[in-house]
Amino acid sequence: MKIYLIRHGQTDWNIQGKIQGSHDIPLNETGRRQAELLAKGMDSRPVLRIFTSTLTRAMETAEKIRSRQKVEICSMPQLIEVEFGKWEGMTWDEIMEAYPEEYKRWALCPDEASPPGGENRDQVLNRCVWAVKEILRITGGREDVAIVSHGATIAYLVSYMMQNHPEVESIIVENASITTVNYSPLTEDFMLLEMNDISHMEESKKPL
Numbered sequence: 001m002k003i004y005l006i007r008h009g010q011t012d013w014n015i016q017g018k019i020q021g022s023h024d025i026p027l028n029e030t031g032r033r034q035a036e037l038l039a040k041g042m043d044s045r046p047v048l049r050i051f052t053s054t055l056t057r058a059m060e061t062a063e064k065i066r067s068r069q070k071v072e073i074c075s076m077p078q079l080i081e082v083e084f085g086k087w088e089g090m091t092w093d094e095i096m097e098a099y100p101e102e103y104k105r106w107a108l109c110p111d112e113a114s115p116p117g118g119e120n121r122d123q124v125l126n127r128c129v130w131a132v133k134e135i136l137r138i139t140g141g142r143e144d145v146a147i148v149s150h151g152a153t154i155a156y157l158v159s160y161m162m163q164n165h166p167e168v169e170s171i172i173v174e175n176a177s178i179t180t181v182n183y184s185p186l187t188e189d190f191m192l193l194e195m196n197d198i199s200h201m202e203e204s205k206k207p208l
Contacts, residue, residue: 041200085117
């Protein structure tokens with residue numbers, strides 16, 4: 001079984017360096033173009049189902065894939081981005097200035113601290129684990145699928161599948177990237193085949 005972990009296309013908040021979290025920010029013009037190129041890139045990676053976060057930026061990206069592959073989309077709230085509470089809508093510099101002590105605790109002890117009003121690591125990991133197990137239950141572990149989600153959430157998904165190696169903080173996921181994982185229903189093991197592929201984005205450099 002191939003699992004394609006896909007991050008949504010670009011948004012205005014991505015450009016501005018703002019934390020999006022659970023805020024429902026749509027794709028911008030560049031993001032919609034990225035989603036189209038991503039969908040073309042997925043032509044060589046046919047899937048039987050698409051599972052997506054319920055946030056608009058992920059849903060818009062998933063719809064571009066469905067428009068070419070004509071498969072079912074299943075929205076899962078467990079795949080939304082990490083919730084950053086009061087930090088959402090702020091840049092990291094603004095957060096460090098406005099919440100110096102809270103940021104320091106979170107940066108030093110992410111297992112114990114969480115952003116004010118946001119999720120802690122266990123909460124995020126638990127819903128990611130639930131999502132993976134539910135997807136395996138639905139597919140029987142034998143259908144190639146796409147999972148359209150968000151940068152931090154995909155990092156948690158990869159870390160869980162790889163048994164916490166690499167660690168969440170070391171995983172960088174770019175907009176409209178594809179990370180490929182193989183799952184064996186016989187051994188129940190995951191194998192990382194490709195990380196953060198954006199080769200399909202080369203066309204975006206050409207004049208329209």
